[in-house]
Amino acid sequence: MVTANGSSVTEFILMGLTGQPDLQIPLFFLFLVMYMVTALGNLGLIILVVLNSHLHTPMYFFLFNLSFIDLCYSSVITPKMLLNFILSKNVISYMGCMIQLYLFCFFAISDCYVLTSMAYDRYVAICNPLMYNTAMSPKVCSYLILGCYLMAFACAMAHTGCILRLTFCEANTINHFFCDLIPLLQLSCTSTYVSQLEIFIVGGKDIIVPSLTIFISYGFILYSIFKMRSTEGRSKAFSTCSSHIIAISLFFGSCAFMYLKPSSKGYIDNGKISSVFYTIVVPMMNPLIYSLRNKDVKLALSKILSRRKV
Numbered sequence: 001m002v003t004a005n006g007s008s009v010t011e012f013i014l015m016g017l018t019g020q021p022d023l024q025i026p027l028f029f030l031f032l033v034m035y036m037v038t039a040l041g042n043l044g045l046i047i048l049v050v051l052n053s054h055l056h057t058p059m060y061f062f063l064f065n066l067s068f069i070d071l072c073y074s075s076v077i078t079p080k081m082l083l084n085f086i087l088s089k090n091v092i093s094y095m096g097c098m099i100q101l102y103l104f105c106f107f108a109i110s111d112c113y114v115l116t117s118m119a120y121d122r123y124v125a126i127c128n129p130l131m132y133n134t135a136m137s138p139k140v141c142s143y144l145i146l147g148c149y150l151m152a153f154a155c156a157m158a159h160t161g162c163i164l165r166l167t168f169c170e171a172n173t174i175n176h177f178f179c180d181l182i183p184l185l186q187l188s189c190t191s192t193y194v195s196q197l198e199i200f201i202v203g204g205k206d207i208i209v210p211s212l213t214i215f216i217s218y219g220f221i222l223y224s225i226f227k228m229r230s231t232e233g234r235s236k237a238f239s240t241c242s243s244h245i246i247a248i249s250l251f252f253g254s255c256a257f258m259y260l261k262p263s264s265k266g267y268i269d270n271g272k273i274s275s276v277f278y279t280i281v282v283p284m285m286n287p288l289i290y291s292l293r294n295k296d297v298k299l300a301l302s303k304i305l306s307r308r309k310v
Contacts, residue, residue: 008168009094009168009170010093010094011091011093012092012172012173012179012187013090013174014084014091014177015174016084017084024085025086027085028086031078031082035074035082035280037284038071039071039074041284041288042067042283042286043067043071045064045297046071049067050064055297058138058141059121059122061145062118062121062145066114066115066286066290067287069110069111070287071283072107073104073111073279073283074280076100076104076178077280080092080100080178081177081178094168097179100178100179101159101163102156102159104178104279105181106153107152109152109156110152113147114148115248115251116210117144120213120217121136122241123218124136126221126225127221151206155202155206159181159199162199163184165195166188167189168188168189169189173187176275178275181199181259182199182271204259207252207259208256211252214248214252222241244289244290246289247282250278250281250285251277251278251282254274254275258278
């Protein structure tokens with residue numbers, strides 16, 4: 001059987017995170033718990049924002065979208081990864097692999113640009129508070145989110161299109177726990193130069209431009225914080241911003257390590273670890289970092305719980 005692009009491969013085998021049998025079951029339960037925490041945390045935040053009118057603000061509008069993206073993003077990767085821990089042979093069809101690749105790219109790139117929009121929102125709120133209602137009006141927020149999704153759609157189509165143009169002959173074992181760009185490039189029996197160049201240029205733009213925008217925004221934010229007269233307010237704002245910067249650095253740093261370096265077999269083995277951070281760890285941490293430490297979210301949650309008790 002031959003696929004539409006001339007490939008003789010109709011299915012792929014995912015090697016998974018590790019080949020050591022003794023680690024399969026412990027890792028299964030570890031990542032199962034992490035996925036449950038991710039799903040409950042992000043779904044809980046989505047419901048909380050929808051039900052509480054006090055959270056219908058630009059900041060929580062972006063958090064709502066971030067939680068939706070993280071929930072979908074993690075669900076594209078983790079269930080198949082969990083199966084790999086308990087099955088002796090984890091097979092995914094050629095079309096299923098391409099769909100997983102596209103969805104992964106779409107939600108990952110959406111995550112990059114939503115985080116950028118959130119940084120811009122905080123920049124306006126702290127550095128230009130008098131302009132906040134105008135600069136972050138509902139119309140502007142809607143356009144920003146629409147732009148995030150359109151950019152993700154276009155870039156994901158470009159990445160997936162590059163892989164669809166490649167031919168896969170006999171090798172069908174992907175040295176990864178999901179269908180990712182670099183491991184698929186290594187399996188192709190045709191030239192991948194153009195595809196690698198496209199991934200480097202488009203992927204670099206999707207990592208470098210948002211990360212620079214975010215860190216410049218937080219640079220201005222931190223400058224404004226240091227100018228505050230209140231020591232308590234400065235300490236509180238700095239604590240919040242520092243946790244955000246750590247989460248963003250973890251996400252963009254692990255992505256850059258995977259996609260902005262020359263590919264090799266040994267490099268892919270190390271890249272699996274970085275992939276765990278931006279596909280599983282960061283989506284799990286985001287609800288805690290961006291919302292559960294926030295007084296508004298705690299107040300909204302306590303109000304909903306008190307209504308249920310009554």
